[in-house]
Amino acid sequence: MPNLHKNPRACIFLLLSLLLLLCTSLFGQTDTSASQGVSGVRSTHILGLEGVKRNLRGTLTVQPGGLDFTASGAHGTIAIASIQDVFTAQDSRQTGGKALTVLKMGVPYGGGRVVSLFSHEKLDSLTIEYRDANGGLHGVVFTMPLGQATVLKKQLVDLGVHVSIPVASQPEKPDAGGTKQ
Amino acid sequence: MKSNRTFISATLVRIGGPALLLCVFCLGISARGFAEEKPQPTTSPWAIQVEPIQAEEGQLPPDFSMATYENLVTQLVKTDKFQEVFRSGDHQTDGVPNLLVLHMTLLNFERGSQTKRAVTTVGGATKVKVHLKVTTRDGNAVLEKDVQGTVRIFGENLKATDDLAKDIAKTLSEASLPAPAKGAGQ
Numbered sequence: 001m002p003n004l005h006k007n008p009r010a011c012i013f014l015l016l017s018l019l020l021l022l023c024t025s026l027f028g029q030t031d032t033s034a035s036q037g038v039s040g041v042r043s044t045h046i047l048g049l050e051g052v053k054r055n056l057r058g059t060l061t062v063q064p065g066g067l068d069f070t071a072s073g074a075h076g077t078i079a080i081a082s083i084q085d086v087f088t089a090q091d092s093r094q095t096g097g098k099a100l101t102v103l104k105m106g107v108p109y110g111g112g113r114v115v116s117l118f119s120h121e122k123l124d125s126l127t128i129e130y131r132d133a134n135g136g137l138h139g140v141v142f143t144m145p146l147g148q149a150t151v152l153k154k155q156l157v158d159l160g161v162h163v164s165i166p167v168a169s170q171p172e173k174p175d176a177g178g179t180k181q
Numbered sequence: 182m183k184s185n186r187t188f189i190s191a192t193l194v195r196i197g198g199p200a201l202l203l204c205v206f207c208l209g210i211s212a213r214g215f216a217e218e219k220p221q222p223t224t225s226p227w228a229i230q231v232e233p234i235q236a237e238e239g240q241l242p243p244d245f246s247m248a249t250y251e252n253l254v255t256q257l258v259k260t261d262k263f264q265e266v267f268r269s270g271d272h273q274t275d276g277v278p279n280l281l282v283l284h285m286t287l288l289n290f291e292r293g294s295q296t297k298r299a300v301t302t303v304g305g306a307t308k309v310k311v312h313l314k315v316t317t318r319d320g321n322a323v324l325e326k327d328v329q330g331t332v333r334i335f336g337e338n339l340k341a342t343d344d345l346a347k348d349i350a351k352t353l354s355e356a357s358l359p360a361p362a363k364g365a366g367q
Contacts, residue, residue: 087243116299127243136268139247
């Protein structure tokens with residue numbers, strides 16, 4: 001057992017690491033309210049939706065008229081008839097955003113790297129291809145908690161949306177190890 | 182003697198403060214002027230239509246493909262190089278005489294891992310490499326180049342598509358495009 005009060009640096013390092021791990025666990029908690037089924041899925045708009053800012057968090061809902069994304073001060077809809085294809089995939093990312101990244105950089109002795117090992121989460125991505133009134137192709141990407149993208153895709157298929165890859169047979173590859181294709 | 186020193190230091194403080202402010206103000210103005218002198222890209226007489234990346238099935242995840250396409254449309258609009266930027270399948274291109282079509286073919290895709298990047302710094306990079314081909318409406322190639330987008334240390338995997346789109350837009354912005362032939366594509 002190392003004598004911590006004789007080595008203040010080690011003590012500070014341990015305290016910082018513990019603090020970061022605590023932050024990580026708080027940031028990394030999955031929002032259980034996300035699993036709301038038909039009523040709406042908490043998701044992040046990555047890009048593509050007209051009039052909606054990138055990386056905006058909101059609620060994605062499948063309605064008879066189309067796919068509806070609502071966030072504070074922003075709203076976007078994709079009509080069912082205009083959707084060309086729907087894809088789902090899995091990815092993983094570091095939690096905590098820029099704040100935790102900066103904090104991790106400040107931890108001495110590479111402690112931030114250790115924290116990075118635990119501060120990641122898997123998520124689903126939902127990609128939708130649709131055409132506007134002029135026939136122009138658009139792509140929209142959303143991310144959401146694991147398992148939710150397939151639910152939304154099923155709901156869209158039930159409403160008559162054409163998909164090139166059926167819901168059950170779509171391969172979902174997480175990026176855990178990194179793949180070369 | 183002592184009062185002289187106090188007077189001098191007080192005067193320095195009195196003058197120094199406003200002088201420093203003036204210097205900062207002048208520097209700001211000159212920096213702004215310098216920024217304004219930056220050469221603006223000349224708008225070419227061409228319009229451009231962006232086609233999504235062509236890849237064999239399963240080679241490129243659809244979110245990467247669509248993110249590249251959307252980022253590219255945004256970046257091309259920002260360059261101000263083209264009269265108009267059209268999306269794939271847009272019927273409005275029928276009436277556009279000087280139209281270039283941007284085709285991309287996937288050469289290599291390597292999906293990395295943000296966790297690996299954060300832990301190792303040197304590993305886990307995500308790379309997307311495409312062959313870029315710009316043609317006129319009748320199929321004559323105007324520009325061909327290989328471009329790669331990468332995310333090496335910070336950022337999610339999809340950031341590689343943003344990097345790729347910026348590189349493609351820069352390539353097109355700096356390219357000297359030929360003058361359109363009279364009556365071409367009409």
